Amino acid sequence: MFLTSEEASPEAGSGGQEHARSGRSAPLPRRRIVLSCAQCGGRNYRKTKARREGLSPLTLSKFCSTCNAHTQHREAV
Numbered sequence: 434m435f436l437t438s439e440e441a442s443p444e445a446g447s448g449g450q451e452h453a454r455s456g457r458s459a460p461l462p463r464r465r466i467v468l469s470c471a472q473c474g475g476r477n478y479r480k481t482k483a484r485r486e487g488l489s490p491l492t493l494s495k496f497c498s499t500c501n502a503h504t505q506h507r508e509a510v
C-alpha cells in the first residue's frame with residue numbers, strides 16, 4: 434500500500450494541487466455502440482467498447498424479443 438496521507442484525506446487543505454487535472458482516475462475512453470439484430474434490425478442492446486477494441490465490428494449472439502430467438506447482433510452506429 435502506498436497511499437499518502439494527502440490523497441487519503443481530500444480536505445487536508447491547499448497543498449498546491451488544486452489545479453491538477455481530474456483525469457487521473459478517469460476511466461479509459463470508451464465508445465458507445467448499439468447492437469442491432471441481423472434479422473429484424475431492432476436495436477436491442479447498448480454497449481460500450483474500449484477504443485482499442487474498435488477496429489473490428491462486434492458481432493454477438495443475443496436474444497431478440499422481436500424475433501423471439503437468439504440471433505446475430507451486429508454493431509451499428
Ligand SMILES: [Zn+2]
Nearest residue numbers: 470473497500
Ligand atoms: Zn430481431
